[in-house]
Amino acid sequence: MxxxxxxxxxxxxxxxxxxxxxxxxxxxxxxxxxxxxxxxxxxxxxxxxxxxxxxxxxxxxxxxxxxxxxxxxxxxxxxxxxxxxxxxxxxxxxxxxxxxxxxxxxxxxxxxxxxxxxxxxxxxxxxxxxxxxxxxxxxxxxxxxxxxxRCATMREIAADSLDPSLPMGLVLRGVFRDSSGYALVVRRFARGLTEAGIPVRLVDLNYEDSDNLADGQFDPLLATLNRPVRAKAVLTISTPLAVERVPGLKSIVYTMFEACGIPPIWAAHSRRHDHVIVATDSSRQAWLRAGHPPDRIHITPAGVEALEPDRVRCADIVDQAGRRFTDFRVRVLNVSDLNTRKNLDGLLRVWLRATRAEDSAALLLKLGKGRGVFGDVRDLLTRVQNETGRTLTETAPIFLVEGKLSDAEMMTLHAASSHYWSMSHGEGWDLPMAQAGAMGLTLLAPDHSAYRAYLDGDVAHLIPSSVEPATGGYAGQDWWTPDEAAACRLLRGILDDPDGTRRSAQAHLRERMTWEAATRRLIALLRDLDAL
The missing domain is CATH 1.25.40.10 (Tetratricopeptide repeat domain)
Known part of the structure; x- marks a missing residue:
């Protein structure tokens, strides 16, 4: 039995x-x-x-x-x-x-x-x-x-730190060849540090097979940053789990987290490094809740490109019915990976419930970092249609984009859009949202986590959110769930009165949150930590 x-x-x-x-x-x-x-x-x-x-x-x-x-x-x-x-x-x-x-x-x-x-x-x-x-x-x-x-590279870095013939500089490590948020941060800080006159050795931490950008899709400067330097510290832009200490050098991690508290394994690995830098106070609080020493956790925000939208080419996106995305009056963009944290289920439920076929509105979803996501999207759309009792023929259209896009190509999606919208359960920064704000798009953002660091109700539409137990890879933590009913009312109001609901975070972000300002803050902090 x-x-x-x-x-x-x-x-x-x-x-x-x-x-x-x-x-x-x-x-x-x-x-x-x-x-x-x-x-x-x-x-x-x-x-x-x-x-x-x-x-x-x-x-x-x-x-x-x-x-x-x-x-x-x-x-x-x-x-x-x-x-x-x-x-x-x-x-x-x-x-x-x-x-x-x-x-x-x-x-x-x-x-x-x-x-x-x-x-x-x-x-x-x-x-x-x-x-x-x-x-x-x-x-x-x-x-x-x-x-x-990586073992061989660590030994090289350690040996170089003792070579008086080399220029004093900084070792910067991270994944920089893909289209992830971490990779964009590595690319932008590498350029900023170099422009500030700091010799940088850039070490590619490509931990797994990934669908990388082609060489011509990112700044050619990065390929030249392979010369040895005499460094006091290694700055790694990645999750704490993926960071190794180099013997004899300070270990500094630039990272972020999207839920209310970091998992125990993040806390344990973080304590093994001299300092942790995060982008917002939301992440700092997550580390402090896990018992991280307050004097070893610091804030340096990420940044935005100060680009005028009319100086960026608009992406030309046409759906199967021959409709152009740019022909609609309200053009809403969302850039997300297909994971539970991004809450695409909630976003699509709101879109189906709030919009009508006759609205001059369209939703543009840039999904995933590569190709092959359309099958999963079809399943997701079938599920939310069943949940809402509404079909895609009854609602405003949805445009889908997949594949690898360079930083400049991503900007063309922003330039083609009038609004950016997130229903995420939590963010460490949200680079596409911040960039959309810097380009003058009207923002619809959950009122939680990193969004509070650079947005408020004067410059963006904030969606009320409540703290709830997380699921999936964040199980055991708490995160935030945006109020879908409130989001429906907000979206409907924007569709009914696009001009009257216009808000802009452009001046606010371009005054305080450029990559140039972010790099200056990072350099000042590294000097305070005796890492430069």
Whole structure:
């Protein structure tokens, strides 16, 4: 009977029926409290619900019952990582490695942990062993190769810092070849620092295979910033989890977070660095809530390009019916990845409920960083039509754009639009929103997180929002949910009276939030921190 119940539970688990699988695992444990497999698998599902501490306790119980239960050892280590208990996690990976010396995953985890701690020699040894063992050249291969390359780069940077023949400068690390927000920040600060006369060595942190921009789609200056410098510090623009300490140099992380508080693993990695810089007070408060030392968390806002919209070419976007986006009076832009935090479900529900086919209005969605998103968008549109009881034929049209766009090409979307709108659950900055404001678009923004750092009710339309438990990759945190009814009223009012509802944050943003001003603030802070 026990085996039958367990098999049924595993089948439900694999099929994604979490509730039924958990109920059966609990029945197994009611009959047989010492069943380590049920403890282990139930712990995995409990973690999936965001209850990581409870999951860790269940896996620890399973390992007390069967100390050599290898899958539980590995998963226990991964959960400990999630809680920010890095040393305990490393011990789990060592236990796994003792039982399975050829475990490439455990070697990789131990190697990257050594990298985070600033031990490139130990990291390189572990990662090279993993490379030798990865004979099938599977999906771990690129990660292992990049890990070994990063170890070599760290040793170069450390050696250069002691070479008196080199110019004093700054090592700037980050992903800069893709179309992510972090990459744009790296590109803009790299240019600004160089224009300010600071020698910069730019190190590309391309952690995974990504759909990068072509060389001609970003500033050619970046390709020249590969010369060694004698640096006091390394400034890395990335998430704290992706940052390694270089021995002998200060480690400074420029990052941001989108929910009310950072996860424990972010807090643990952040404490391993000398200083953390964030873009807004919303992010600073998230770090402080996690216990980060107040004197080691600083604010330097990101920036905007001071461009006149009439000096930027308008994107020429035509839908399948032959309609041009620029022919509509109200042209609303949203730039988002397809993830739960961006709350495209909520945005589309509001659009379907608030607009009518006869409105001279259109919504332009730039989705994802590459191609291949239209299938997911079709599914999303089907879902929101079912939820609202409204079809796309009854509402104002929606235009979709996908693919890799350079920074200049993104500007053409802004230039073609009259309004920018977000229903996001939380932002660390929102570069497209800020840039839209700098180009004179009327902004519709949730009243929460980073938006409060550069917008208010005088220059933008703010949507009331409430704090709620987050979901998906943010489970276990709180984030904000914009009021859809209020957003419907706001959008309807704008469609009925575009001129009377016009607001502009342009002067406000261009006076205080340019990239030039952001770079000056960053340089001043780095000097205060004795990093320059």
């Amino acid at each position: 026990i085996n039958t119940l367990l098999q049924r539970a595993v089948a439900l688990h694999n099929a994604g029926d979490t509730a039924q699988a958990m109920a059966l695992y609990r029945r197994v444990l009611a009959f047989e409290p010492g069943n380590a497999d049920a403890q282990h698998l139930l712990g995995l599902l409990v973690r999936r619900e965001g209850r990581v501490e409870d999951g860790v306790a269940m896996l620890a119980r399973a390992l007390r019952l069967v100390p050599q239960l290898e899958p539980a050892i590995l998963n226990h280590g991964l959960m400990l990582l999630q809680l920010g208990r890095l040393d305990a996690a490393a011990e789990s990976f060592r236990r796994k490695l003792a039982l399975e010396p050829v475990c490439v995953s455990s070697l990789y985890r131990l190697g990257t942990n050594a990298l985070s701690l600033g031990r490139p020699g130990e990291a390189a040894r572990l990662l090279r062993v993993a490379l030798d063992l990865d004979t099938d050249r599977g999906p771990m291969l690129p990660l292992l190769r990049r890990g070994v390359e």
